[in-house]
Amino acid sequence: MNLVIKCVAAVIIMIGVHFVSKTKNFYIAGLVLGFPGLSIIAYYFMYREQGALKVRMTTHFAMLAVIPFLCFLVALNFALKKNNIFYSILISSVVWIVLSLVVIFIWNKKSFI
Structure with missing residues (x-):
């Protein structure tokens, strides 16, 4: 289940990058890529496990x-x-x-x- 949550988070971030890159403010896609969404999930599970x-x-x-x-x-x-x-x-x-x-x-x- 943990792997599914991580994969869903990655897909959501990539969808966000895709849509932001198509706007007049396309450069914000670089900021979206820096969002620690996957890190938050990874650190949460790491904390719980280790x-x-x-x-x-x-x-x-x-x-x-x-x-x-x-x-x-x-x-x-x-x-x-x-x-x-x-x-x-x-x-x-x-x-x-x-x-x-x-x-x-x-x-x-x-x-x-």
């Missing part, structure tokens, strides 16, 4: 995870100036993957926390 400490640790990691996502957006923005959407997404996804691996490496060291 407790507050695990949720807090996950939020700390998620704050680091913002860095690769921001770099993904920057790379996508610049890549779209010279490439089509397919190559732009491919390039920015590689940026995200590389930086995500760096964040995971740093997190596993945990010497700074």
Whole structure:
């Protein structure tokens, strides 16, 4: 049942992005994508299953995870100036993957926390 709730939430967010992107304020779709709808559900179930400490640790990691996502957006923005959407997404996804691996490496060291 938990998986069904998460899937329904994802579909609702994607429908919201679809409709907002068709308006004159299409740029608000970027804000809708940032809505923590799935995170709220995931953190709720994580709290119920594993407790507050695990949720807090996950939020700390998620704050680091913002860095690769921001770099993904920057790379996508610049890549779209010279490439089509397919190559732009491919390039920015590689940026995200590389930086995500760096964040995971740093997190596993945990010497700074």
